[in-house]
Amino acid sequence: MIRNDKQAVNDRNDGTKLKLSLKNAVRKFSYSLSANTVSAVATTTMGLLIPIFLDVAQFGYWQLYIFYAGYAVYFHFGWADGIYLRYGGKTSGDLDKPEMHSQFWLYIFFEFCLFLLVSMYALIFLKDIDKRLIVFCVGLNCVVYLPRVMLQYLLQSIGQVSEYARNLVHERLLNVALMLAFIFTGRRSYHYLIIADFLSKGITLIWLSYHCRDILFTRGIPLSLSFREARENLKIGFKLMFATVASMLIIGIVQFAIAKEWDIATFGMVSFALVTAQSIVVFINQISMVLFPLLKQSERSKLPVVFHTMGSSISLPVMLLLFLFYPLQVGLNLLLPNYTVGISYLAILFPICLFESRTSLLLSSFMKTFRKEDAMMKINFFMVFLSILSTIVTIGIFRDIELGLFSIIALLALRCVIADIFVQRLISLNDFGELVQLLVSAVIFIIASWFIGGLMGWLIYGIYLVLAILVRRKQYLVSLHVIGQSMKDRL
Known part of the structure; x- marks a missing residue:
């Protein structure tokens, strides 16, 4: 009886310590x-x-x-x-x-x-x-x-x-x-x-x-x-x-080449577009970071579910964010009339949000969980090598800034694909629906915003967005349910 009482006290103490530890971590x-x-x-x-x-x-x-x-x-x-x-x-x-x-x-x-x-x-x-x-x-x-x-x-x-x-x-x-x-x-x-x-x-x-x-x-x-x-x-x-x-x-590397080959005003235009696009990524990272601690305490057998849930919770908000590009473009053109060239480049660079968010938040997190930092480093170095080659061709030979910016999106998309395949193999998963949707979203967005542009381009991407959400609505509803349940359990 005394032994059981002592065990109960120890269990309570352990539970109290765990709660304090979790509270401290939060x-x-x-x-x-x-x-x-x-x-x-x-x-x-x-x-x-x-x-x-x-x-x-x-x-x-x-x-x-x-x-x-x-x-x-x-x-x-x-x-x-x-x-x-x-x-x-x-x-x-x-x-x-x-x-x-x-x-x-x-x-x-x-x-x-x-x-x-x-x-x-x-x-x-x-x-x-x-x-x-x-x-x-x-x-x-x-x-x-x-x-x-x-x-x-x-x-x-x-x-x-x-x-x-x-x-x-x-x-x-x-x-x-x-x-x-x-x-x-x-x-x-x-x-x-x-x-x-x-x-x-x-x-x-x-x-x-x-x-x-x-x-x-x-x-x-x-x-x-x-x-x-x-x-x-x-x-x-x-x-x-x-x-x-x-x-x-x-x-x-592309920015270095543009700084070397063009004047400072041109570099400023390109940098403005990149800074604006990457600032959006920073916001997404801060918002989405909250989801990871809620879901990462999972058994290995549940990692495929976690992967799906996190993937959907990241990609859906970013796809919705791309829909806001046209009003953002109109507002920036009114606010900064001298930067219309740099603002136009956003139609190419905005999909950075799609690939960088998935890579940094989802894929890198899973690689760290499996202690595969070396693999991520090798993937990054391979992409740097490709970046050098593409920059030589687009900037060095053709001297075309727009081609250089397109190469940035292509390289980030390729890195996302390679890392996605690697992670899915780690967790014995073979479902690339979310990844394919991101790739299609980027292509549709660039066609609508860069090649068509204006209100018509915005309407085209809006129609695609509605269809894309309808196609994967079950997955998005499941993700929202899992996230809501996780938050409820922790409160």
């Missing part, structure tokens, strides 16, 4: 989701506001800086990723602070050396003053932004997600406030936007450094041990970082 997830949503909203809002106040050339230089700086984030070569992977799950008390102190300052020294190399390259090899300034500022990110990235990764790894979230939100809001202050006081050039960018990054770096002062301002470990630790972090994180960069390069 709270941390909410912090991260809220922070990234605020960041996405701020980025998208400024992406649409800035072109109103800058001329096409100034906006082009600003987009060139954003484009290059997006790759500068990975100038840690996986060092920060390695720390995140190795220390994930630890608490602040478990952390070896002298070791992390030495890692941080060695990392700072490394990034400062990179900054000097990038600055020398800009000074020696670039003749255009504006491009020289932009590359110099990209290098400056190594010492202003990347140290903050390392500290953010560290906070996430030891569970201090709220501090990470606050820092991210403050940086984005401060950046928006400074940009608006410069714009409305008549300082309407890309130079002031870069200053706003650095001020927001620098201030939040100082704030984060103060929060981590027990790590940054303590006694370190011997340099030889610190080098050994750095080697381990780079070895572990390099693969993950490289897979991410390879994914970015599928689109980035």
